[in-house]
Amino acid sequence: MDVVSDAISTVRVGEPSSNRLRVSGSWCVRLSPYEGAGFHVVLSGACRLFPDGGGDPVDLGPGDVVLLPHGAGHVLADRTATEAQARRAVPFETVRDTDVRRPGPGPDVELLCGKYRLDRSRTHPLLAELPQVVHLPHRVGDHPELRTAVDLLARELDERRPGGCLALPSLLDLLLIYMIRAWMARAETGAWPAVLGDPVTTAALRALHSDPAAPWTTDRLAAEAGVSRATLARRFTTLVGRPPMAYLTWWRLTLAAARLRATDAPLATVARETGYGSPYALSHAFNRAFGITPGRYREASGIRTS
Structure with missing residues (x-):
């Protein structure tokens, strides 16, 4: 075993869950804090993430991946949303597994939203030092394995092929590893990238x-x-x-x-x-x-x- 694999395996509980969200026009949903880690993959379109605690909003584009390793609450909204609108966001659970269609400008947005169940009673310091929001923008040539995992996830969701019930959680587990690897490769702060280097x-x-x-x-x-x-x-x-x-x-x-x-x-x-x-x-x-x-x-x- 290696440190990253062990750090994940000792805190992971059960299988990850995911939901596909399709939205258009003006929209704004809140995701409550979670005892685990959350993630979003922008399959198409663009949106904005507002982290709890007053951090700067994060603009997300096609192919972007964002990890919330400590389960922080946050708001997802259309690209033109303001902080005032974010404060009026509706709970994500009210729109789960449904299409939200509200009149307004802007292209359709499709996201894969999910959670990893984690037991934080003995978190490895490698995971503990991850920032509240890890934004991994889509750039040609950057982290090709992460891009491949995102593409495979999109195909599994699109085609619903035999074996998908096993393939999807396995790909989600792989996505978590690739997100952490990508963060370590580009981290400018934190002890553990230096440790493993x-x-x-x-x-x-x-x-x-x-x-x-x-x-x-x-x-x-x-x-x-x-x-x-x-x-x-x-x-x-x-x-x-x-x-x-x-x-x-x-x-x-x-x-x-x-x-x-x-x-x-x-x-x-x-x-x-x-x-x-x-x-x-x-x-x-x-x-x-x-x-x-x-x-x-x-x-x-x-x-x-x-």
Whole structure:
């Protein structure tokens, strides 16, 4: 596994959902804050996004993609809408899966609007530092894999071919990965694009994420990265914000929480998979980090064991 894949897989819950929205003329819809991540793909036409909190409106054109990684509330409206009109937006749910036709100038607009369900109780810092709105404009040659995913999504929606019920959520998952990759490639701020651009830190992270249960030490990890212990500790701590072994402890407990939340595996199995020598050792570390025992955490997640 790699950091981006792990960061997504540990917080993702269930399958993404999506709706197609066709609008024309004068229109304005509000999307409430959501415990997950939202996205919009402009399949045709142009529109405007007003983020909650008074941020500048974002103009969206054909082929543009926008990700709201923290589920922030926002308004979608026609390209000529003002902030005053945005404050009078109608709830998105009232127009879901319907055509909104209101008299007025301007071309038709077609969007793919969707949500990813995420559990934010243990969000990886890579995802936590994403901005409230990630706008990825359509430009010829920019992020071709993202453009291909958008084109494939449009075709699946247009043609309703056999297997579409499986193809659509898979393409939506792929879209999330490509959106995050595209942000990392063009980000001017944030620690994690720099982290994953550093070969030493990347090698260490790849080793930890590939086998988190291994008996890692700083010396062993430094050998894996091909540098001295002091060099690894300095570069890793500076870029990631915590020493290698502290990151490993945090990541092991994050994985344990994900296993407890998603499976009914015995605690001994979870402990073994996450590098703890016994269920007691895992319980002690888990309770110290989460303020709750693994059993109670699992019960709160709705998982029952026999």
